[in-house]
Amino acid sequence: MLLLSHVGFSFMEDLVATVRKRGLRVYVLSSLPEEQHQQDRPQQLADLADDLRVTDRHVLTPRDVEEYLDALSDTGIRVRCCLTVWEGYRHLMALANARLGVPDLAEKQVLDLRDKLTLRNLIADAGLSRGRACALNPETLAERQREGGRYFVKPVSGIASFGAFPLTAATTWDDLERMAAEARADTVYASVFAADPQPTDPVQPSPSPSPSPGPATSAGPSEGHSEGLGMEFLVEDYVPGREFSFEVIVVDGAPHVVAVHEKCEVTETEGTVLENACVSPPVSLSQEQTGAGIAWVAGVLSNLGLDWGCFHIEARYAPAGWDLIEVNPRVGGSLISPSVAALTGGPSLLDLWLGSLLAADLPAGFLKALRDVSFRPDGVTPSGDATFFRVFFADPGKILQVGLNDDLPLRPAVSHVLLKPGDVVESSSREVFLGQVLWRMPCAERDAVLPELLPASERAIEITYETERG
Structure with a gap:
């Protein structure tokens, strides 16, 4: 490997x-x-x-x-x-x-998925989204603010909610310039926000040591782009509803939804969106609504020609139906993969993705095992368990103490503390992960356990900083 x-x-x-x-x-x-x-x-x-x-x-x-x-x-x-x-x-x-x-x-399919501007409008053209998007520049920024509707801003090609936020009347072009400068100065994330590379011949060596500049497709995002920022932003119609993610393994054109996570806490801040807590299976969806979501996901994948791979598909559900946030051709972040392992009682999402890549060399039992842990088309899950996990984000400042809290109503199944005393957290337009904690419980007990666990979990990781903030 x-x-x-x-x-x-x-x-x-x-x-x-x-x-x-x-x-x-x-x-x-x-x-x-x-x-x-x-x-x-x-x-x-x-x-x-x-x-x-x-x-x-x-x-x-x-x-x-x-x-x-x-x-x-x-x-x-x-x-x-x-x-x-x-x-x-x-x-x-x-x-x-x-x-x-x-x-x-294919390499080009991946690059096309990273172009969230073109993707949004393609899905809208197919009738799978009610929202549309356009490139953000000073003129379109002013136009949307004059219209006074609900809009969302994010990088055309981004990651980790960096620079993704609801548009307000107070948003200025200077805000975008500041975020772009942060992205350019960030060693870890800078390359993700630059213009997408062109597809490369998979047999011949690349003609240059760095990816070629330019959009993933020949038209769309390069027109009216975010001039002078060094990265491109889009502004799109705000997608209403509760937020969910579908964890999907596609093998030879057949999608298998192995988990559906409901984002039961989402915080939209000035410069990013923090996804604080998730529960699976969803608590606010009926079996019929989940089944409709699975059918909708299959339509999105089919329309985009995505016939192999692992996908973390973010969506929202409102009375009008399902709508798309993003299609990510990878495992979801945070504890998504361990959550799948807790739900299946065995393979994680990483295990299943690797299995799909090795499917040509594996016995037919892999497909049966994949079907056995996946949702049925009618929205029924085979799992008798439920999971809940919370992600913790650090505030700016120097960490004095940090650790797990032992006084919780349910013992965690997985816990990670990612920062340590002495670490200094800088102010940024992307989230800074502090840690994450996951709990597992029988599905039959979830509705009784969750009301107490949800607020108690907020103190699962205790942290103090050397300087108190107001």
């Missing part, structure tokens, strides 16, 4: 453990870690992998992938497939898998 790591991380420990369970060797290609991690992280990766290559830049390129595959092939190593959970490298994963003959999305 070839794993792609961004600046030395991208959940490498989880990925390596998933691959090792299948008895496969692990080869890691990583971009250069940030300066504070350059002393220790490469050695940690070397201890995890059978072979490691770290480039001299913070962003992997098509040529990096091609050259590493060539080097492995020259030593007689047969790479079965490539996997990454970093969305900015998803097109490189597709490039590698095309070269290896592994069923996956």
Whole structure:
């Protein structure tokens, strides 16, 4: 297995453990870690992998992938497939898998999905969304503010809710310039917000050491773009309703919805959207509404020609029906994958995604196992369990103390504290993760447990800062 790591991380420990369970060797290609991690992280990766290559830049390129595959092939190593959970490298994963003959999305399909402006309007043209979008520039910003409707702003190609927020009368072009400057200065995220690279010939080396500039498609987002910002923003009709995500594995054109998460707390701030807590199965949907959502998801995937891969599809449900937020060609972030493992009682979403990539070499039992853990078309889940997880975000400041709270009504099944005393959190337009905690319970007990657990979970991770904020 070839794993792609961004600046030395991208959940490498989880990925390596998933691959090792299948008895496969692990080869890691990583971009250069940030300066504070350059002393220790490469050695940690070397201890995890059978072979490691770290480039001299913070962003992997098509040529990096091609050259590493060539080097492995020259030593007689047969790479079965490539996997990454970093969305900015998803097109490189597709490039590698095309070269290896592994069923996956095409590189151009991945790049097209990253173009959220064109995607929004394509789905609207197909009757699968009631919202439309246009490129944001000073003129369209002023027009939308004069209209006084509900609109949402976000990068045309972005990640992690950075720079995604509801448009208000107080929003200024200076706000966009500030966010764009933050993106350009962010070592980890800068490349994700730049113009999308063009698809690369999966057999020939890339002609240059860095991706070519330009949009993923030949028309649309480049017209009337966000001039001078170094990244493009769009403004779209606000999608009303409660928010959900569908976790989907597609094999040979057949979609399998393995989980539906309801985002029971979403906080929209001035510069980002924080998804605080999720529950699965959803608490506010009927079986019929869930079944309608599954059919709608199948329509979205079919319309876009997405016939293989793992998808985290974010949507909202209102009385008028289902509507799209985003189609992400990857595993959902935070505890989505462990939540799926808790629901299935076995495979996580990462396990199932890897299984789909290896499907050509696996017995037919994989498809049966996938069907067995997936929702039925009528909206019924085979799982007898439910999950609830909360994500914690840090405030700006220097951390004095942080840790798990033992005084909770239900013992967590999974808990991660990602920051430590002494860490300094800077103010930013993207969220800064503090930690995450997941609980598992019998589905029959969920409605009795959740009302107490939901407020109590807010103190599952306790943190104090050296300087009190007002």
